Amino acid sequence: MQKEVIKQTTKPPFSLLKATRKTHKWLMLFLGVQFVIWSVTGAYMVFFNIDYIHGDTLVKNQQVSLVDANVNFSIKALLRQYPLAKKIELSSFLTKPVYRFKVGEDNVLLDANSGRLLSPITKIDAVAVAQQEYTGEGDIVSISLITENPPFELRASVLPAWRINFDDFAEPTLYVSATSGKIVGKRHEFWRLFDWIFRFHVMDYQDSEVDNNLLFTFSFFGLLAGLSGLILLYFRLSNKRAQ
Amino acid sequence: MTAIKKIHKWASLIVGLQVLIWLGSGFYFNLMDHTKAKGTQYRISNVQPVNIEIERLIEPEALLKKQSEQSKNDQNKSTITIVSITLSQLLSQPIYVINQNRALYPHFLNEYTLVDAYSGKEVIIDAEKAEKLASASYKGPGEVINVSFLENGNDDFPKEQNATWRVNYDDELNTSIYIEVGSGRLVGHSNDDKRFADFFFMLHFMDYGMEGNFNSVQIILFAFITLWLTLTGFIWTIELALNGQYQFTLFSKNRAVKLLNKKQQPLGEVILNAHTNLLDGLTENNINIPSVCGGGGTCGSCRILLSPAAPINQAEREKLSVSQLKKGYRLSCQQFLAGNKTITLVN
Numbered sequence A: 001m002q003k004e005v006i007k008q009t010t011k012p013p014f015s016l017l018k019a020t021r022k023t024h025k026w027l028m029l030f031l032g033v034q035f036v037i038w039s040v041t042g043a044y045m046v047f048f049n050i051d052y053i054h055g056d057t058l059v060k061n062q063q064v065s066l067v068d069a070n071v072n073f074s075i076k077a078l079l080r081q082y083p084l085a086k087k088i089e090l091s092s093f094l095t096k097p098v099y100r101f102k103v104g105e106d107n108v109l110l111d112a113n114s115g116r117l118l119s120p121i122t123k124i125d126a127v128a129v130a131q132q133e134y135t136g137e138g139d140i141v142s143i144s145l146i147t148e149n150p151p152f153e154l155r156a157s158v159l160p161a162w163r164i165n166f167d168d169f170a171e172p173t174l175y176v177s178a179t180s181g182k183i184v185g186k187r188h189e190f191w192r193l194f195d196w197i198f199r200f201h202v203m204d205y206q207d208s209e210v211d212n213n214l215l216f217t218f219s220f221f222g223l224l225a226g227l228s229g230l231i232l233l234y235f236r237l238s239n240k241r242a243q
Numbered sequence B: 001m002t003a004i005k006k007i008h009k010w011a012s013l014i015v016g017l018q019v020l021i022w023l024g025s026g027f028y029f030n031l032m033d034h035t036k037a038k039g040t041q042y043r044i045s046n047v048q049p050v051n052i053e054i055e056r057l058i059e060p061e062a063l064l065k066k067q068s069e070q071s072k073n074d075q076n077k078s079t080i081t082i083v084s085i086t087l088s089q090l091l092s093q094p095i096y097v098i099n100q101n102r103a104l105y106p107h108f109l110n111e112y113t114l115v116d117a118y119s120g121k122e123v124i125i126d127a128e129k130a131e132k133l134a135s136a137s138y139k140g141p142g143e144v145i146n147v148s149f150l151e152n153g154n155d156d157f158p159k160e161q162n163a164t165w166r167v168n169y170d171d172e173l174n175t176s177i178y179i180e181v182g183s184g185r186l187v188g189h190s191n192d193d194k195r196f197a198d199f200f201f202m203l204h205f206m207d208y209g210m211e212g213n214f215n216s217v218q219i220i221l222f223a224f225i226t227l228w229l230t231l232t233g234f235i236w237t238i239e240l241a242l243n244g245q246y247q248f249t250l251f252s253k254n255r256a257v258k259l260l261n262k263k264q265q266p267l268g269e270v271i272l273n274a275h276t277n278l279l280d281g282l283t284e285n286n287i288n289i290p291s292v293c294g295g296g297g298t299c300g301s302c303r304i305l306l307s308p309a310a311p312i313n314q315a316e317r318e319k320l321s322v323s324q325l326k327k328g329y330r331l332s333c334q335q336f337l338a339g340n341k342t343i344t345l346v347n
């Protein structure tokens, strides 16, 4: 078949296929890396069970019953001694019944039998709490008291707290409040990684959360890129059938 | 590369629509009003603390004693544990919250008994109490329409595992307030704004069963396939770049090239841009080169004849035979003006 070349001055007809291919190709040059980041971080978040990520398997959550405990220090005496006490709770600390309450921002821990002040708890007691609750087998590798500048993984409101690191898979850490004696944090490497993964997923590179401009730009053009990809898919499938 | 392109195609066929949903819902999360999405427009944040008359309080120890005796007398029943007793308040009534089974979080299954902190009498959160508790946390203009008991879970707070009372209001946002049956705890406020946002979360997390998490089988499967989609796309993009398919047409030079027909007879000259591939360049000059894939290097129908010295890329190796390549046949969508003086049109 011989081709005739007809010189025309008009523009060639618009080709949706060509325009879409160009759009997809060029957008993905700039967005491709982010698509990979989205899918890798997204996969990480859905593959690992969220309760596991939250370290629920690190602690026993023991139910120590108070039923036959000796509680000789009365709540009336407590309120007379600490008139500003709020959120008073009778519960247990290691094997002892205790009162836990707040005075302003501070936690107070009292022996419920003798009324003796237990807070701040000793290092030995903090370790005992961690060992009592920890589900793993590993030994303790390090113990430190954090009073200021908490690491990213610990809320400042629970300070001061003992940080107890265990020698186990994924480097588990339990945080025990130095004032309430409660477990206030539990972490392992998978959660630490999850925190970063999430920030990459929402493109939060400077603590500005989900509503940042970077994510706006990328998800807007990402939508166009995705849409053009679907159109290309449509062309490719319909051509296969025609051939 | 054929395998990469095939995987890219099939993966996009399976997860393509969901990827668009992910992008669309993600875009929505970026834009949405985060305060509205919380559903707390009509929520009163601070509760008025009651003044406790210390002398009237019964001792928590008395509650323990009572339980201890009950367990002793009642031989058949398994012993009841008491993990904690907390002095709290229900509206203006001081109460003790007795926790018999303390879960890791309040929304996990807990077991409570409530007693009046003055009389020691058990307090039950019935529909009437639940309504009062709900209304104490509500500052909207609506009235209560109905109160219903939900045994396990609810669509507004799918993570909540405890039984709740739902109190519905007739305000313009259709506010619902949830009160935990066991403890009287305010689970939360929900309304149409929150439900609208939750719908997008449901789509984003593929959480069609409203489990309140993103670990369902379907999303794990889709995430896995999406990994293949993006990784193959990534490789494809790199391949395109290595083949010089990313060229800016601005700033580049135009040059004339001679066209020949199948029988090597001259057809005339066209001006082509050095940074446009030959398929696009010829099409712009109204020379129709057949193309099924639109320049993707996957259909092989855009063949032209250049010189045997012209570079050969992966797509051409797959779509053209060795003898064709030796003769100088190439895919016009993969080639550039480069040093070519003549182009022979073959189709």
Ligand code: FES
Binding pocket: B279, B290, B291, B292, B293, B294, B295, B296, B297, B298, B299, B300, B301, B302, B331, B332, B333, B334
């Ligand atoms: S246009 Fe399909 S291979 Fe060139």
